[in-house]
Amino acid sequence: xxxxxxxxxxxxxxxxxxxxxxxxxxxxxxxxxxxxxxxxxxxxxxxxxxxxxxxxxxxxxxxxxxxxxxxxxxxxxxxxxxxxxxxxxxxxxxxxxxxxxxxxxxxxxxxxxxxxxxxxxxxxxxxxxxxxxxxxxxxxxxxxxxxxxxxxxxxxxxxxxxxxxxxxxxxxxxxxxxxxxxxxxxxxxxxxxxxxxxxxxxxxxxxxxxxxxxxxxxxxxxxxxxxxxxxxxxxxxxxxxxxxxxxxxxxxxxxxxxxxxxxxxxxxxxxxxxxxxxxxxxxxxxxxxxxxxxxxxxxxxxxxxxxxxxxxxxxxxxxxxxxxxxxxxxxxxxxxxxxxxxxxxxxxxxxxxxxxxxxxxxxxxxxxxxxxxxxxxxxxxxxxxxxxxxxxxxxxxxxxxxxxxxxxxxxxxxxxxxxxxxxxxxxxxxxxxxxxxxxxxxxxxxxxxxxxxxxxxxxxxxxxxxxxxxxxxxxxxxxxxxxxxxxxxx
Amino acid sequence: xxxxxxxxxxxxxxxxxxxxxxxxxxxxxxxxxxxxxxxxxxxxxxxxxxxxxxxxxxxxxxxxxxxxxxxxxxxxxxxxxxxxxxxxxxxxxxx
Numbered sequence: 001x002x003x004x005x006x007x008x009x010x011x012x013x014x015x016x017x018x019x020x021x022x023x024x025x026x027x028x029x030x031x032x033x034x035x036x037x038x039x040x041x042x043x044x045x046x047x048x049x050x051x052x053x054x055x056x057x058x059x060x061x062x063x064x065x066x067x068x069x070x071x072x073x074x075x076x077x078x079x080x081x082x083x084x085x086x087x088x089x090x091x092x093x094x095x096x097x098x099x100x101x102x103x104x105x106x107x108x109x110x111x112x113x114x115x116x117x118x119x120x121x122x123x124x125x126x127x128x129x130x131x132x133x134x135x136x137x138x139x140x141x142x143x144x145x146x147x148x149x150x151x152x153x154x155x156x157x158x159x160x161x162x163x164x165x166x167x168x169x170x171x172x173x174x175x176x177x178x179x180x181x182x183x184x185x186x187x188x189x190x191x192x193x194x195x196x197x198x199x200x201x202x203x204x205x206x207x208x209x210x211x212x213x214x215x216x217x218x219x220x221x222x223x224x225x226x227x228x229x230x231x232x233x234x235x236x237x238x239x240x241x242x243x244x245x246x247x248x249x250x251x252x253x254x255x256x257x258x259x260x261x262x263x264x265x266x267x268x269x270x271x272x273x274x275x276x277x278x279x280x281x282x283x284x285x286x287x288x289x290x291x292x293x294x295x296x297x298x299x300x301x302x303x304x305x306x307x308x309x310x311x312x313x314x315x316x317x318x319x320x321x322x323x324x325x326x327x328x329x330x331x332x333x334x335x336x337x338x339x340x341x342x343x344x345x346x347x348x349x350x351x352x353x354x355x356x357x358x359x360x361x362x363x364x365x366x367x368x369x370x371x372x373x374x375x376x377x378x379x380x381x382x383x384x385x386x387x388x389x390x391x392x393x394x395x396x397x398x399x400x401x402x403x404x405x406x407x408x409x410x411x412x413x414x415x416x417x418x419x420x421x422x423x424x425x426x427x428x429x430x431x432x433x434x435x436x437x438x439x440x441x442x443x444x445x446x447x448x449x450x451x452x453x454x455x456x457x458x459x460x461x462x463x464x465x466x467x468x469x470x471x472x473x474x475x476x477x478x479x480x481x482x483x484x485x486x487x488x489x490x
Numbered sequence: 491x492x493x494x495x496x497x498x499x500x501x502x503x504x505x506x507x508x509x510x511x512x513x514x515x516x517x518x519x520x521x522x523x524x525x526x527x528x529x530x531x532x533x534x535x536x537x538x539x540x541x542x543x544x545x546x547x548x549x550x551x552x553x554x555x556x557x558x559x560x561x562x563x564x565x566x567x568x569x570x571x572x573x574x575x576x577x578x579x580x581x582x583x584x585x
Contacts, residue, residue: 020555027558036576037567041559045566057555078543079550085506087580100543137583147577275504280543288549 006241007209009217010172010202010233011164014179015157016189017133017197018061024132024156025052025095032195040135040150046090051283054079058156059287061188062102062130063297065158068186068304069125071106073294079130079284082276087148088135096159098278101129102287103158108182109306110174111324118321123175124163130287131157158188164203164214169233173226176200185305185330193224200229204236206244215240216250220257220264232257236264308333316340316348325356331371342381342413347388354380358401375404376411383416395473396425428475431483434467437475438484441466452488460484493521 026043080098135150205217409415451459
């Protein structure tokens with residue numbers, strides 16, 4: 001069987017750390033980077049007799065997520081104990097949800113690939129449930145012992161489980177990115193992958209194309225970057241296919257990805273698979289979420305990426321591609337919206353071109369987030385307005401943008417006007433002045449004139465270029481075209 | 491239903507309990523008794539009855555998302571067998 005005869009099947013489980021101030025079952029802080037164990041309360045370290053009390057903020061974030069993906073927010077859900085022994089889990093069990101999770105179903109639309117090959121796909125979600133994080137084990141040598149830091153113990157997590165709907169590593173990454181953008185968009189998670197706020201587990205299997213039954217899956221644990229997610233899946237898929245083509249079989253297993261070697265290796269086989277013995281936690285009563293609460297949360301939801309995309313297309317006349325790009329992250333969308341608000345709806349397309357073009361390129365080169373852009377939305381809007389009213393051409397605008405980027409023109413919304421005035425960049429639209437330049441150029445380039453009259457359109461463009469050059473780029477190109485043609489045809 | 495000694499051993503391992511052979515046998519008999527009770531309960535027809543997760547018909551109480559705990563590390567670690575650099579030390583574990 002050749003490589004293309006195999007179909008890849010991927011499902012993802014994402015642990016998204018909820019950005020509450022306090023822990024899910026205690027009033028200890030969740031701030032990152034504190035001294036070891038100073039944010040571990042009696043509940044977090046599981047002293048005898050302590051009881052968990054659920055954080056309203058964590059539940060509210062789960063509701064926000066459920067609403068954002070069109071899921072059912074369960075009117076009643078149940079916390080369960082997931083039992084296993086590990087030193088960073090002081091209770092001997094993790095409080096999680098099992099049979100009745102808080103968020104059930106839902107879907108996310110993803111966009112995969114670039115350009116002509118790009119396509120959209122809807123990934124169904126199985127569930128999302130609330131649970132607590134464990135502490136951290138430090139395996140550096142403490143006289144042959146391990147060190148335990150329980151600051152992270154009890155940090156609220158939303159574990160988001162997808163259906164096995166993805167068919168390539170590219171789709172898995174597109175889904176993970178869409179989910180990452182969404183949790184940040186609705187402000188339930190900071191999305192910081194280096195700090196472990198967004199961690200992915202990938203369930204990967206392959207099956208002969210056309211076969212309905214899924215192959216045996218292996219689960220790759222704890223992937224904390226999109227690049228590792230892609231690399232780990234690609235390696236795992238190839239490993240599974242090679243093994244099957246060599247006549248072997250796949251055993252269900254949990255594997256780890258080693259970023260240094262780019263390989264996955266077995267952590268535990270099915271025989272050692274954890275037997276978690278879930279049961280309802282008697283310390284916690286069922287979580288009941290009323291219709292009124294859901295309605296209140298719905299009232300406070302921001303406009304979601306899909307709705308905003310549709311609005312950009314309908315109201316601003318943007319293409320679906322532009323609208324998708326501009327809603328890829330909350331920050332880009334906010335920047336674009338602020339620019340259009342200042343420049344006016346009629347200039348939305350021009351704003352889009354600058355945000356996705358020159359601005360994105362400069363930010364990328366400087367490795368800056370759009371929120372830290374040296375050019376504020378109002379300043380970009382001020383410049384766009386001058387392009388729109390023909391004060392400057394697009395070519396000159398690049399010079400103006402460069403000046404704005406370097407902080408010329410001041411901090412105000414009129415920075416572009418200051419730059420245009422100070423550097424004398426105002427476009428020449430006085431037809432008398434342009435005609436004067438055209439006459440000079442025609443007199444100096446008799447050969448081009450000859451060629452144009454002989455039917456060479458290229459010669460016309462060369463003449464336009466000469467006139468623009470003579471005006472130092474300040475002549476209005478449209479006007480130059482029109483006047484030059486009129487003169488040549490006279 | 492009768493458990494095998496291997497099954498008892500498995501449950502004991504999951505619970506990190508070391509059992510001698512005699513204890514295994516005694517535990518098996520106790521567990522068999524519990525399973526007998528469960529079998530009896532399973533004979534009841536519960537069609538249409540909503541599974542119960544808690545004996546009380548109440549909803550869990552919620553607290554506001556606010557940090558109210560202060561650092562009590564020194565007091566907590568005074569009871570720990572071994573600590574260093576603010577960490578609890580435990581026998582080496584690497585999975």
